Amino acid sequence: MNSRWTLPARATRRQALAAVAALTAAAATGCSSRPGASAAPAAPARTTSSPGAAEPFTPAVGDKRGTLLQVMAHPDDDLYFMNPDNEHVLRSGVPVVSVYVTAGEALGLNKVAGRPLPPPDKAAYSAARHQGLRQAYAQMLGLNQFTPWQRSVLNLPGGVKAESNVLANGARRVRLIFLNIAMLSEGQLRMPDLWDTPGTVMRTLLAEGSPVAHPSSYVHQTLVDVLAEIMDRYRPTLIHTLDPDPDFQVHDALRPKDNDQPGCSDHRDHTPVALFTWKAIAQWAAESTRRDHQAPRFTTTSFRGYYNQRWPHNLPPAVLAQKARVIKAYGGSPEWKCGESAGCGDYSQGGVRPLKNRKGWIRSTHYRYPSALPTPTTDREGRLVAYGILGAQAVRWRETARGSGRFGAPLGLGGGPLAPGLSAVTDSAGRQVLLALRFAALDGQGGANLREIVALEQRRPGGPFRAWTGLGTPEADPEHGRRVGCPTAVATPDGKVHLFVRTAEKALATRVRDADGRWGPWQRLGGAEIQDGLTALVDREGRAHVVAPGRDTVHHWSQEKPGGPVTLRPAAGLPRPGGNQIGAAIAPDGSLSLVYRTPAATVPALHGTEGGAENRTVRHFEGYGAIAAHTVPEPGKEGGDGEDGKATALLLLGRSLDGDVQVQWGTGPDDRPLRSPGHLTPVGIPALLADPDQGACVVGIAPNATPWIWRPRPTSRA
DSSP, X not given: OOOTTOOOTTOOHHHHHHHHHHTOOSOOOOOOOSTTOSSOOOOOOOOOOOTTOOOOSOTTTOOSOOOEEEEESSTTHIIIIITTHHHHHHHTTOOEEEEEEEOOOTTSOOOOTTSOOOOOOHHHHHHHHHHHHHHHHHHHTTSOTTOOOEEEEEEEGGGEEEEEEEEEETTEEEEEEEEEEOSSBTTTBOHHHHHHSTTOOEEBOOOTTOSOOSOOEEOHHHHHHHHHHHHHHHOOSEEEEEOSSOOBOOOSSSSOOTTOOTTBSXXXXXXXXXXXXXXXXXXXXXXXXXXXXXXXXXEEEEEOSTHHHHSOOOOOHHHHHHHHXXXXXXXXXXXXXXXXXXXXXXXXXXXXXXXXXXXXXXXXXOBSSOOBSSEEEEOTTSOEEEEEEETTEEEEEEBSSTTOXXXXXXXXXXXXXXXXXXXXXXXXXXXXXXXXXXXXXXXXXXXXXXXXEEEEEBSSTTSOBOOOEEEEOSOSSHHHHTTOOOOEEEEOTTSOEEEEEEOXXXXXXXXXXXXXXXXXXXXXXXXXXXXXXXXXXXXXXXXXXXXXEBSSSEXXXXXXXXXXXXXXXXXXXXXXXXXXOOEEEEOTTSSEEEEEOOTTOSSOEEEESSSOSOOEEOTTOOOEEEEEEEEEEOTTOOXXXXXXXXXXXXXXXXXXXXXXXXXXXXXXXXXXXXXXXXXXXXXXXXXXXXXXXXXXXXXEEOTTSOEEEEOOOGGGOO
């Protein structure tokens, strides 16, 4: 495999990390990466086999089995911010390894509503939260929540010892690893200090009843080494992290700071733990490649944290109820008989209290990088081609033969370490252009912490690619540059490629490549605050459009005429969106049709941006999360209102309430969704390709880091 991670056989760790840094193509300047330091402040397991699954990314060291590794700052971060994704992965039969970096001891108060505060006891409170996690995961495994776990001690790099808890139910298996670094160490040191301040030493807190007998010490590199060793030991194919670059947030009387870190919309522990995780990912990938001569096969998903408090909620009642059920098991109650003297959960999170909390963390699950994974297209032979991120680098999968439904082994395209979102377009000359967000520097300890948009372009149609090119970001301040979103791009018939990103101010910016391949400067397009998760498309006249969900409506930018600048269009009175990605397609009359759910809605509605489509509910397309839409030929109909005189229908792609992939032809009262075969459990957001020759193709990536192809049959509609 052509992998850019390859290193000399005798490379040292320092050389491995230097090789990761060398993957960046543009020079970078340093900045403070400390958060707030900038000026802006029980059913049987389902099978995981997939139709058309590719061969493993690393046949020498990998296999088709999957493992989910989650790295959290606190006990319960996974339950609040990564669920329902982690529960769907576990139910599909994929083992889960969850790592909790801090002890979560806070002030040591296990609060019970309506009762006096107990005396502080940090060791007991940490242990009670551990027991709450055991209760929650036992329930997710389909077992009694008080089922005993196997508890032991893990020996890790730097002489570190951690507690490991294991429980299985048939094919389902969970391992909980408690590193238990004190949230507040001696000298008032916290996780941001361990990430950013050279020489910082933090100690672990011994939880009551833990098999770990003696505390451990951590310096910055110890935590990186420990996380990288856990990755190497359990070989995850899917890694869940928290948000390494949370949104800036104004805190005032209308928007109280609550649990946020100063100037940002997230907890001060979430950000450094996510940064440590991404740094460990880069180290593991480099060292594993050096040793095994193959890049490890994995993909990643990062989740927003307290962002959930600031934006419209996106989980419908049925999904919210299941999420609340798990958190209720975690919260527990002092009346429960769990057998742990330290406590039976985090009592302040028990019962219905999370549902009543005005912060609303439980009511949403948002991806930090909401781009589709992977991005499909077709080659000159009509074979399906998909570009994606694997092993933190770009890869290309190609169908073994036209219509075979099976991808061959991936081709490594380098560029890493990349965030898990890639945009691939074909320009008017037939050349592929890939755009991604790169972690250009993850130094910590006062060093550089940089992000940049990067591009990879073919020299000629079907030919080799040039070297990766750094495009920078629309932000001059590196701390603001960390907050840019994943790139989304479209190619227009005039030979241009339009690149769009969300800015640190939550607005839209663009950079345009002309027909000769020259990139123009970054331009800000204005508009009110939007979420990341842009949808871009080109209409029949060759004009580029971008839509994005805002706080109160959907925002729309477009060209007034082909070749002209992209500008903000006036709001059309569209209702408030609940998700962070809008389904958009060209309607028969040439206007835009938008499909999305309002906050907490189960079914979406169809809306027209210019009165070209009647606003109506899509009655049977129940689900949650992002929706993709394409205009396709109407099944079984010859004449109609399409541009070529053929009847057309709107094809929708999304997730069902239980997380499976589903499609639906049409938005009428009699149209119904079609479920994917084998209960496909996608990582992130699957992609939809409506090819005139091959029909509809859905491409996604499974938790075992292999892509799948699903070609739903239009005749199955009804």
